[in-house]
Amino acid sequence: xxxxxxxxxxxxxxxxxxxxxxxxxxxxxxxxxxxxxxxxxxxxxxxxxxxxxxxxxxxxxxxxxxxxxxxxxxxxxxxxxxxxxxxxxxxxxxxxxxxxxxxxxxxxxxxxxxxxxxxxxxxxxxxxxxxxxxxxxxxxxxxxxxxxxxxxxxxxxxxxxxxxxxxxxxxxxxxxxxxxxxxxxxxxxxxxxxxxxxxxxxxxxxxxxxxxxxxxxxxxxxxxxxxxxxxxxxxxxxxxxxxxxxxxxxxxxxxxxxxxxxxxxxxxxxxxxxxxxxxxxxxxxxxxxxxxxxxxxxxxxxxxxxxxxxxxxxxxxxxxxxxxxxxxxxxxxxxxxxxxxxxxxxxxxxxxxxxxxxxxxxxxxxxxxxxxxxxxxxxxxxxxxxxxxxxxxxxxxxxxxxxxxxxxxxxxxxxxxxxxxxxxxxxxxxxxxxxxxxxxxxxxxxxxxxxxxx
Numbered sequence: 118x119x120x121x122x123x124x125x126x127x128x129x130x131x132x133x134x135x136x137x138x139x140x141x142x143x144x145x146x147x148x149x150x151x152x153x154x155x156x157x158x159x160x161x162x163x164x165x166x167x168x169x170x171x172x173x174x175x176x177x178x179x180x181x182x183x184x185x186x187x188x189x190x191x192x193x194x195x196x197x198x199x200x201x202x203x204x205x206x207x208x209x210x211x212x213x214x215x216x217x218x219x220x221x222x223x224x225x226x227x228x229x230x231x232x233x234x235x236x237x238x239x240x241x242x243x244x245x246x247x248x249x250x251x252x253x254x255x256x257x258x259x260x261x262x263x264x265x266x267x268x269x270x271x272x273x274x275x276x277x278x279x280x281x282x283x284x285x286x287x288x289x290x291x292x293x294x295x296x297x298x299x300x301x302x303x304x305x306x307x308x309x310x311x312x313x314x315x316x317x318x319x320x321x322x323x324x325x326x327x328x329x330x331x332x333x334x335x336x337x338x339x340x341x342x343x344x345x346x347x348x349x350x351x352x353x354x355x356x357x358x359x360x361x362x363x364x365x366x367x368x369x370x371x372x373x374x375x376x377x378x379x380x381x382x383x384x385x386x387x388x389x390x391x392x393x394x395x396x397x398x399x400x401x402x403x404x405x406x407x408x409x410x411x412x413x414x415x416x417x418x419x420x421x422x423x424x425x426x427x428x429x430x431x432x433x434x435x436x437x438x439x440x441x442x443x444x445x446x447x448x449x450x451x452x453x454x455x456x457x458x459x460x461x462x463x464x465x466x467x468x469x470x471x472x473x474x475x476x477x478x479x480x481x482x483x484x485x486x487x488x489x490x491x492x493x494x495x496x497x498x499x500x501x502x503x504x505x506x507x508x509x510x511x512x513x514x515x516x517x518x519x520x521x522x523x524x525x526x527x528x529x530x531x532x533x534x535x536x537x538x539x540x541x542x543x544x545x546x547x548x549x550x551x552x553x554x555x556x557x558x559x560x561x562x563x564x565x566x567x568x569x570x571x
Contacts, residue, residue: 141215141218141295142398144218145211145291145401145402146398146401147217148207148215149398149405155198155199155203156200159412160412160521162193162196162199162200163415163517163518163519164518165192166416169189201282202283203283204286204290207290208233208234208286208290208294210227211291211298212227215230215295219305221302222305222323224323225326226302229331229334230290230297232335233335233338234294236338236339236342237293237357238354239276239277241271243270246270248268249267258270284408285354285362287402288362289357292357293341301327303330305327310325311325313325313326341353365403366406369403369407372505376502378396378430380494382430382435383439383494383497386484387490387493388484393435407425407426408423408426408427410423411517412518414517421515425515426515428516428520432529432533432539433500433501433546434500435472436472436546437526438472438474438477439474440483440496441496441547442478443469444550444551444554445554445558448555448558449461450466458481461480464476465480471523471524472525488564489557492553492557496554500550507542513538513539514538515534518534518535530542
C-alpha cells in the first residue's frame with residue numbers, strides 16, 4: 118500500500134499541482150465562482166416557482182396558483198435576468214478574471230469578452246411560412262425592421278435569447294472570449310497603450326489605457342467572425358455548440374467519465390490538494406453547463422436534457438465533502454475507541470453537515486493516512502455507481518434546480534430534484550459509505566495513533 122501511495126505521490130501530485138497553477142484554468146474557475154450570485158438568485162426564483170406553480174398545478178390547485186400569479190411573474194423576471202442569461206454574464210467574468218491573473222486592467226477585458234460573445238451569435242433570423250402574411254401582419258413586421266418577401270420573413274438585430282444566452286454560450290465564451298482576452302493581454306503587456314498624465318483621474322486613465330488593446334482584440338474577433346460567416350456553416354457559436362460542446366456534454370453523461378472525475382478528485386484530496394478546486398474548471402465547464410441547461414429547461418417546462426450534472430456529485434457522492442466523510446465521522450463517533458479520532462470527529466461533525474470537510478481531512482487526518490486511503494477512494498466509487506444506476510433506470514429524477522453546495526444532506530437532494538425519491542437514494546448511499554468506512558475505523562482502533570504516515 119505504501120509503495121502504491123508513493124507512486125501516486127510521485128506521478129499524480131505534480132500533475133495536480135501544475136493544473137492548479139495554470140493561470141487560464143484558475144481564471145476559468147474564478148469566473149464560474151463569480152457568477153454564483155446570479156446563479157443562486159436564479160435558483161431561488163426557480164425553486165419558488167416550482168413550489169408556487171409547478172407542484173400545486175400537479176395537484177390541481179389552480180386557485181392557489183392564480184393567487185400567486187404576481188409572485189410567479191416576479192420570479193420569472195428574476196430568472197430572465199440571471200439563469201437565462203448566465204452565458205452573457207460569464208462572458209464578462211471570464212475576461213475579467215483572465216486580466217486579473219495577468220495583472221492588466223480587468224474591466225476593459227470583461228467588456229472585450231462580452232462584446233466577443235455577442236459578435237459570435239447569429240444576428241438575424243429567417244422565417245419560412247406556409248402561407249403569405251396578410252397585409253396588416255406584413256406591415257407590422259416591416260415597421261419592426263423585418264423584410265417580408267412572400268412567404269419568407271427576414272430580419273437583422275435579433276439575438277436568439279432562449280437558445281444562446283444560457284449555458285449553451287459557455288464554450289463559445291471560453292474559446293472565442295479566450296482568444297479576444299489573449300489578444301488584449303498581449304497588447305497590454307507590450308505597452309500598446311495610451312499613457313495619460315498623472316493628473317488625470319485613475320478611472321479615466323485606465324479607460325484610455327485599454328483603448329488600443331481592446332480595439333485590436335475586437336478587430337481580430339471581427340475578422341474571424343466575418344470570415345467564418347463566409348464558410349456557410351452557420352455562426353461560430355452554432356459550430357462550437359455542434360462540434361465541441363454537444364459531444365463533450367454527451368461524453369460527460371457516460372459512467373466512465375463520471376467515475377474518472379470522482380476518483381481524480383479523491384486522489385488529489387488524499388495528497389492534501391483541494392481536488393474539487395483543482396478540477397473545478399472541468400467540473401464547471403462541463404457538468405455545470407449541463408446543470409444550467411437542465412435548470413433552464415425546467416423553468417420553461419421542457420424535458421430535462423441531462424441526467425448527471427454538477428450537483429449530482431454533491432448529492433450522492435461527496436456527502437459531507439469529498440470522500441463522503443460525513444459517514445466516516447458517524448462511524449468514528451459510534452465505533453472508534455481512539456480518543457484522538459473521536460475528538461476530531463466531534464469538532465468536524467457540524468461543518469460536515471454543511472459539506473465542509475477540511476477539519477476531518479487535515480485534523481484526523483485522512484490526508485496521507487494509508488489506513489483511510491482505501492475507503493476514501495472506494496466509498497465514492499461505489500456510491501457513484503449506485504447513484505448513476507438509479508438515475509439511468511429512472512428511479513430518481515435528475516437535478517432541475519440549483520442549490521448551494523453547503524446545503525445539508527436530505528434537504529439538498531429534495532430541493533435540487535423536487536423528487537421525494539432523491540433523499541431515499543441519498544440515505545442508501547450514506548449507509549453504503551458508512552459500511553465501507555466502518556471496518557477501517559476498527560482497524561484504526563487496533564493500530565492506534567502511532568500508525569506510520571506516508
